[in-house]
Amino acid sequence: MFGVVSLQSVMLLVAVAFVVAFVLLLYMLSPLVNPARLGLSGAHVVVTGGSSGIGKAIAIECVRQGACVTLVARNEAKLLQAKREVEEHVVNESQAVLCISVDVSNDFNQVESVIKQAQEKLGPVDMLVNAAGTSVAGRFEDIKPQEFKRLMEVNYLGSVFTSLAVVPGMKERRKGRVVYVSSQAGQLGLYGFTAYSPTKFALRGLAEALQMEVKPYNVYVTLAFPPDTDTPGFHEEIKDKPLETKLISETAGLYQPEFVAKVIVKDAVLGNFNSSVGSDGYMLCSLTSGMSPVTSITEGLQQVVTMGLFRLISLFYLCSFDSIVRRCMMKREGCTSPKTE
Numbered sequence: 001m002f003g004v005v006s007l008q009s010v011m012l013l014v015a016v017a018f019v020v021a022f023v024l025l026l027y028m029l030s031p032l033v034n035p036a037r038l039g040l041s042g043a044h045v046v047v048t049g050g051s052s053g054i055g056k057a058i059a060i061e062c063v064r065q066g067a068c069v070t071l072v073a074r075n076e077a078k079l080l081q082a083k084r085e086v087e088e089h090v091v092n093e094s095q096a097v098l099c100i101s102v103d104v105s106n107d108f109n110q111v112e113s114v115i116k117q118a119q120e121k122l123g124p125v126d127m128l129v130n131a132a133g134t135s136v137a138g139r140f141e142d143i144k145p146q147e148f149k150r151l152m153e154v155n156y157l158g159s160v161f162t163s164l165a166v167v168p169g170m171k172e173r174r175k176g177r178v179v180y181v182s183s184q185a186g187q188l189g190l191y192g193f194t195a196y197s198p199t200k201f202a203l204r205g206l207a208e209a210l211q212m213e214v215k216p217y218n219v220y221v222t223l224a225f226p227p228d229t230d231t232p233g234f235h236e237e238i239k240d241k242p243l244e245t246k247l248i249s250e251t252a253g254l255y256q257p258e259f260v261a262k263v264i265v266k267d268a269v270l271g272n273f274n275s276s277v278g279s280d281g282y283m284l285c286s287l288t289s290g291m292s293p294v295t296s297i298t299e300g301l302q303q304v305v306t307m308g309l310f311r312l313i314s315l316f317y318l319c320s321f322d323s324i325v326r327r328c329m330m331k332r333e334g335c336t337s338p339k340t341e
Ligand SMILES: NC(=O)c1ccc[n+]([C@@H]2O[C@H](COP(=O)([O-])OP(=O)(O)OC[C@H]3O[C@@H](n4cnc5c(N)ncnc54)[C@H](OP(=O)(O)O)[C@@H]3O)[C@@H](O)[C@H]2O)c1
Pocket: 048, 049, 050, 051, 052, 053, 054, 055, 072, 073, 074, 075, 076, 078, 102, 103, 104, 105, 130, 131, 132, 133, 134, 135, 154, 155, 158, 181, 182, 183, 184, 225, 226, 227, 228, 229, 230, 231, 232, 233, 234
């Protein structure tokens, strides 16, 4: 009897030791299969939405690392002001900051032509960051039909047009990074974001499919999921946010654009597919990783190990969000229990 138990214990120990050794081996091999780092010194980075908020902070971070930057947005005065701010961070005399006024969502030919002009001045685009975006928050039935269309045009098509303008060149040169700034609202649907969330989910489909196409050409895609970030765009959005959306958002913190930008640029340089900020962001990325590309064995292993636990935690979050929505509805409608008929 004792002999059998001890034999089983030994076999269990051997199995555990084997798994631990295998995991350690994968960790050690991880750097060998990761994409090669993209040095930003002397690189040309195009940042859409570069005149404000997260885009401007990303431009500053890239310039600090020695890149030449093209800022893309519509309002010329804001662009010029941003150009001056970004220029304050250059680290050598050869760096240049260019700004281009264009609506990224309007006409592909126009977008292609301005990117071509930027490439003539600052060289081929090494990194494209799609940060131009806008949001509308409100109850589904209160949002005008044309707003759904406008948001899809700016947040999704705007990123498609710029990518179409640079990806062929990147494939030819066997080098490049394309960054899409999605949102945590592109990982889960929240009250008030029926117009905004789908545009950010759409970026995920684009990023995943594009990554599979361009990976053999040494071009890497990064999909960033920023949390609430203290930007002019955030303060504009908050004005119309339903109470439910505000209460749900309050459960997470408000981040500074400089911090968010550092994380995004670091992940893009390393060629990481997912880019998240903070512990909530890490949990959401792991939870929603599904069939998304993995750029390191370490990341894949972490997802395998944590997914079940994070799903359990997410159920508590969902219960608390549902409870917020139910209480707000009862208060608004002056009833003591939710209507069922
Ligand atoms: N702030 C947050 O809490 C947060 C959280 C998650 C994700 N995000 C995403 O992060 C990105 C940046 O957000 P932000 O808060 O930094 O916004 P922001 O401060 O409002 O900046 C938006 C930038 O995009 C430009 N832009 C807007 N529409 C454009 C268009 N059609 N063509 C060209 N440029 C356009 C704006 O310049 P012009 O208006 O002059 O064109 C501006 O430079 C957005 O995609 C947003 O959805 C933000």
